[in-house]
Amino acid sequence: MNWARKDLLGLEELSKEELGLILATAESFKEVSTREIKKVPALRGKTVVNLFYEPSTRTRVSFEVAAKRLSADVINIATETSSVKKGETLIDTGRNIEALKADIIVMRHNFSGAAVMLSRHVSLSVVNAGDGWHEHPTQALLDIFTLKEKLGRIEGLNVSIVGDIAHSRVARSNIWGLTKLGARVTVCAPKLLIPPAIEEMGVNVTQDIDEALKNADAVNVLRMQFERDGETAFPKQLEYFKEFGITMERLKKAKKDIIVMHPGPINRGIEMSSAVADGAHSVILEQVTNGIAVRMAVLFLVAQANEKIKNENTD
Amino acid sequence: MREKAKILDKDAIARTIIRIAHEIVERNKGIDNLCLVGIRNRGVYLAQRLAACIKNIEGQDVLTGSLDITLYRDDLALASGQPLVRKTEIDFDINAKNLVLVDDVLYTGRTVRAALDALVDFGRPKSIQLAVLVDRGHRELPVRADYAGKNIPTSKDETVEVRLEETEGRDEVVIIEKG
Numbered sequence: 001m002n003w004a005r006k007d008l009l010g011l012e013e014l015s016k017e018e019l020g021l022i023l024a025t026a027e028s029f030k031e032v033s034t035r036e037i038k039k040v041p042a043l044r045g046k047t048v049v050n051l052f053y054e055p056s057t058r059t060r061v062s063f064e065v066a067a068k069r070l071s072a073d074v075i076n077i078a079t080e081t082s083s084v085k086k087g088e089t090l091i092d093t094g095r096n097i098e099a100l101k102a103d104i105i106v107m108r109h110n111f112s113g114a115a116v117m118l119s120r121h122v123s124l125s126v127v128n129a130g131d132g133w134h135e136h137p138t139q140a141l142l143d144i145f146t147l148k149e150k151l152g153r154i155e156g157l158n159v160s161i162v163g164d165i166a167h168s169r170v171a172r173s174n175i176w177g178l179t180k181l182g183a184r185v186t187v188c189a190p191k192l193l194i195p196p197a198i199e200e201m202g203v204n205v206t207q208d209i210d211e212a213l214k215n216a217d218a219v220n221v222l223r224m225q226f227e228r229d230g231e232t233a234f235p236k237q238l239e240y241f242k243e244f245g246i247t248m249e250r251l252k253k254a255k256k257d258i259i260v261m262h263p264g265p266i267n268r269g270i271e272m273s274s275a276v277a278d279g280a281h282s283v284i285l286e287q288v289t290n291g292i293a294v295r296m297a298v299l300f301l302v303a304q305a306n307e308k309i310k311n312e313n314t315d
Numbered sequence: 316m317r318e319k320a321k322i323l324d325k326d327a328i329a330r331t332i333i334r335i336a337h338e339i340v341e342r343n344k345g346i347d348n349l350c351l352v353g354i355r356n357r358g359v360y361l362a363q364r365l366a367a368c369i370k371n372i373e374g375q376d377v378l379t380g381s382l383d384i385t386l387y388r389d390d391l392a393l394a395s396g397q398p399l400v401r402k403t404e405i406d407f408d409i410n411a412k413n414l415v416l417v418d419d420v421l422y423t424g425r426t427v428r429a430a431l432d433a434l435v436d437f438g439r440p441k442s443i444q445l446a447v448l449v450d451r452g453h454r455e456l457p458v459r460a461d462y463a464g465k466n467i468p469t470s471k472d473e474t475v476e477v478r479l480e481e482t483e484g485r486d487e488v489v490i491i492e493k494g
Contacts, residue, residue: 023397026401028383037436040386070386224389300386300400 002245006306007119007126008133008298009204011176016259019144019177025297026065026145026290033292042300043072047102051093052129053084053109059129059139060293066295071133075102090114094122103303107131112169123310127303133167138298142291144181146283147218148296150259155182158169160212162244163222163271170222170263175201188212189234190243209244210253218259221246221271237270246272251281257284275302316491321486322467322475328448331464332361333445336368338448338462343413348441349376350412354430355401358418360481361448365417378412387429405437414440415462419477424458439489451475451489468481 001017008310011019022163032040050060060076067074079085084093090109097105101166104125107115112132130136148154161176165171165187178185179202186204187194194205206212213219224240226233251258260272268274276282323331343349353362353435360390361379366379383401427445434443446462451469467490469475474491478484 025400028402031403032386035436036438039436041432042391110412297400304391 003301004300004308005117006123006304006309008137009115009126009128011045011137011140011173011180014177014180016180019141019181021295022294022301023145023148025301026141026293029296029300030293032296033289039069039071041071043067043070043103043303044048046070046072046104046303047100048072048074048106048299049100049102050074050080050102050129051077051097051099051105051107052077053107053114054130056108056129057292058187059108059280060106060135062288062291063127063129063138063295065200066292067104067299068104069292070296070299072104072299081083088238090118091121094118098122098124103306104299110289123282123306127298127302127308130169132169133172134169135173135176136169137173137177138295139170140177141298142175142287142294143170143174143220143261143263145294146261146287146290147259149286150283151217154178157217158186158215159183160186160188160216160219161208161222162212162219162246164193164224165198166191166224167223167225170220172201174220175203179203186212186216188242188244190198209246209250212245213246213254213258214251216258218261219246219254220261220263223263224267224270226267237267241270245270245274248275248279249272251276257281261271261287264288271306316341316493319344319485319490319492320348324448324461325350325486328369328464328470328486328488331448332341332364333368335464336365336372337339339365339415339444340369340372342444342461346373346375346377348411348413348418349415350380351415351417352380352382352405352409352430352434354418355381355383357477357479357482358416360479361419361446362415362417364419365415367467378407380407382416382430382433384426384429384433387427387433389425399485403433404492408438409434409440410438412443413442414439419448419479420475421445421450421458421460422453422461422475424454424456427458448477449475 003190064074106127106129109131112134114131115128157191161171175185188206262284266277321413333413351362353359362379366377369377381404383403385400448464450460450463450466473491476489478487480486
């Protein structure tokens with residue numbers, strides 16, 4: 001099959017075959033980062049604009065490294081220091097970037113649906129780097145890529161996602177991707193952090209961490225954002241760790257080879273203990289490495305598809 | 316699309332590969348310092364067959380790798396004709412080696428140009444030679460084969476299809492007429 005989309009907006013709209021194509025392409029791109037010269041000329045002369053309306057270091061840097069390993073030129077726009085502060089709308093910003101003859105916008109935005117809206121108003125490619133509580137497709141793709149690399153398959157796996165499900169675009173994208181590829185997904189969180197009707201996405205729900213770990217081949221631990229709670233954060237953190245934190249004791253009751261993932265940055269002693277984060281089950285740093293390969297694959301596929309669309313329009 | 320003629324059959328392909336293997340060994344005075352790199356997709360299988368023949372002749376394994384040149388093409392949109400970017404697997408040092416690049420058909424020379432660019436990123440071989448099963452002419456770049464299985468004069472309206480056991484389930488080379 002061929003990739004025909006100029007954008008990557010979310011995993012919900014993708015077919016199983018499209019997901020498979022991105023993963024297979026990423027597998028080939030992984031080799032590039034192991035070379036002495038970690039660069040291929042595939043996107044030479046293309047310009048990638050990182051447009052970030054929310055602070056992000058790891059996702060932005062990962063996209064930047066990916067684009068540079070493909071020989072693209074990269075511009076970073078942090079909106080705190082841009083015309084957005086002067087009241088420019090998202091669509092105007094997008095059209096201005098288009099007028100600069102850029103080729104791909106990688107966007108992080110605090111509103112759900114922002115990437116979809118932008119993509120409808122510009123002819124360049126849009127890659128969603130996280131929009132509100134909606135989706136964070138490349139994070140889920142790199143999680144799934146890492147799982148597949150470790151366990152050889154996705155079909156039939158039991159994957160548990162633990163943490164703030166309600167406010168997590170990472171959870172949502174993971175659920176779409178994993179269920180499409182045939183994994184069984186369980187979400188586990190305090191009741192208030194489980195969104196209503198989440199079962200309709202085809203997942204099991206539990207509030208018991210031992211239950212979530214019991215048959216899991218992998219557990220994806222989400223970041224808890226207690227820093228937003230200010231002074232009341234500390235007692236909540238302790239309580240959360242006691243109820244839901246991943247510890248070696250809890251892992252002893254799980255499958256022997258259970259894989260522990262985390263999208264980062266980790267709160268040690270809140271979401272998991274240091275022993276788990278640095279232990280043999282953890283693949284957290286491999287996720288970071290794989291993120292480059294996955295993002296290279298996505299940038300390459302959307303650029304290639306858009307080039308083809310443009311050629312067809314001028315013929 | 317019409318199959319116009321069969322240029323090589325199974326036996327002819329086998330004999331051609333044996334001949335090229337002998338030529339490679341002769342030209343390089345043995346296989347010390349020699350390595351083969353096949354261009355994806357069919358060049359990889361041809362390189363493996365050449366390696367097996369060379370082992371029969373010299374009694375020693377020759378280093379063999381594979382190269383995907385999709386990321387080095389000069390036209391991104393054309394690359395989308397390729398279903399998938401595949402892996403490059405060169406698990407040895409190519410510096411100071413005599414490297415034989417292997418492909419099925421030599422046509423415009425653009426694939427070979429891309430392959431040369433890719434190889435430069437892996438190191439500096441002592442020499443790079445080119446072996447192809449079929450040379451069909453119509454070069455657009457100054458590229459020539461050091462070892463050619465068969466020269467087939469073709470028109471640009473025709474395509475040459477190399478079919479291999481590993482990819483199509485049978486060994487043959489045919490000319491297809493378009494239109």
